[in-house]
Amino acid sequence: MEPYLQSGSSSVNTSLHRAKPLARIIKSQxxxxxxxxxxRDLPPKQVCDELFAIYLRTTETIYRVLHVPSFQRVYNDIWTANSEPNMAFIxxxxxxxxxxxxxxxxxVSMRADAVRWVFEAQTWLSSPVFKSKLGIQYLQISILLLLARELVDVGSELVWISAGTVYRTAVYIGLxxxxxQxxxxxxxxxxMRRRIWNTILELSLQTSMESGGPPFISLDDxxxxxxxxxDDEQLLDADPIASADHAYTHTSIAIALRKVLPARLAVLMFLNNVNSNGTYEETLRIDSDLRASHKLLRRTLQAYTSRTDSCPSQFTLQAVEFIMQRYITCLHLPFFASALKNPVYAFSRKAVVDSSLKIWSMACPNSGGNSCPSSEVDLARMCRCTAGFFRMYTxxxxxxxxxxxxxxxxxxxDDLDAMPLSLHNIVDEAADWYLRCIQAGETGIKGYLLLRLIGACMDAERNHVERSEFPALLVxxxxxxxxxxxxxxEALAGCEEPSLGATGMEGNGMEGFDFQFSPEFTEDWDMLMSREFSVDTTGVFDAFVS
Incomplete structure (x- = not known):
């Protein structure tokens, strides 16, 4: 492809020159x-009520941060009482x-508001006079900031670093x-101390997986x-009696995930610690432990769902399964490229494919049908509209x-007929899904370009196109x-003329941007060309291992 792109006859360079400043405009806006x-400015009460309800039925069910009745009481006072809550609560x-x-x-029509709220909280939390603030509420704000930064995509790539700070703050105050004792x-x-510590452990694992950095926690610490x-209401009683393990409460999911924390921590230490041996035998041993823990977790969730009085939501069940499937995928991923050609690692190939199919079915349940239904479930919307963990692994x-x-x-x-139906059109469906991510506010387009290139490559192979013709087809x-x-x-940036003209730069409000290749951009694209868009299958894989 490179000679075609550097010859100047292709419009790709113009488009890529244009995409980068467009992304900058969108982000700056x-x-x-x-x-x-x-x-203390807030949206109208009706909007706040809906946003609060969304948070409670999604994120809070997995990562317990709030004591909801206490928070709800102060929240209600904002709209009914004359007194203002302190800035920490705001x-x-x-x-x-x-x-x-x-x-x-x-x-994601409120994305700009969400970004501003994250910026405000980061400013408030960055105050140099914070010793007197160290406590449960300070940790609650810190955890919410980690979650919001990742989902809203405000420095989301650095959340692992900040998670280490939150962990050490919790240790400093004895959690x-x-x-x-x-x-x-x-x-x-x-x-609340136990809940907050439990959530910090969960986020330490999650950010370790996303960053590839060590989890920096030990079960002995x-x-x-x-x-x-x-339940949250019981915490207000003087001496409440905990429900049986099979009874579902507001804390049951957090407890269930804690039980499988040792198995998940073993996966991350095996993958991310520098002294890990990385052998396939160790992979299979850890896989056995992980699957045993996963089986126990599923039984626990099934016991919850069999109850008629109270049970976890669809989002909660799907999110837990999504998390566990990703650990299986991560564990076997180092051997996936080899497994595509070496039957010795066939188990890893099957594990990655099976887990990826389950993740994809949860993240894009309507693939092949209505591309963006009004009834889109919470997890599918989280995978498409937010940044971070769920969208990355989708x-x-x-x-x-x-x-x-x-x-x-x-x-x-001939073996294609035996494939799962969801695998047949996966590239087109994934590209359509990624385009909807862009329409929802994602500014990076390389994922979409990559998926379309993979699709073109496979179409050429199906039709037995000569290898010499591949570069032109891919371009x-x-x-x-x-x-x-x-x-x-252009639409996201608010440009007046969305169509590409001869130069692609007139009348779009971008005259002040330099469209010359920067050394950083050229290096980035050359690496992408040589690795991600390789015609070899392992090259496609390497793009997402690195």
């Missing part, structure tokens, strides 16, 4: 000035609203020690037990399935993909 001074509320805003509608605590104080199986899962499909095409076309696919993305970015 969303981002307020730094520092952004915190204010920051907590704005972060809750920011998370809810990302799932408010399918176009790693079980509160039973600390005298004079109420039930509410005891259980704390003795805080999991939260008790109590995209990765689709690319692993694309690599599997391509290998099957190369191995034996044409790249041009077509860019022409699809650019108008979407």
């Amino acid at each position: 969303r981002s307020p000035n730094w520092p952004t001074q915190p204010t 920051m907590m509320l704005k972060l809750v609203l920011a998370i809810g805003a990302m799932l408010y509608d399918d176009k 790693h020690k079980d509160p039973s 600390l005298p004079g605590m109420t039930t509410l104080e005891t259980e 704390f003795n805080t037990v999991p939260p008790s199986n109590l 995209f990765h899962g689709a690319t692993f399935l694309a690599a599997e499909l391509r290998m099957r095409i190369q191995e034996d076309e 044409e696919a790249l041009e077509n993909a860019a022409q699809v993305c650019i108008p979407v970015l």
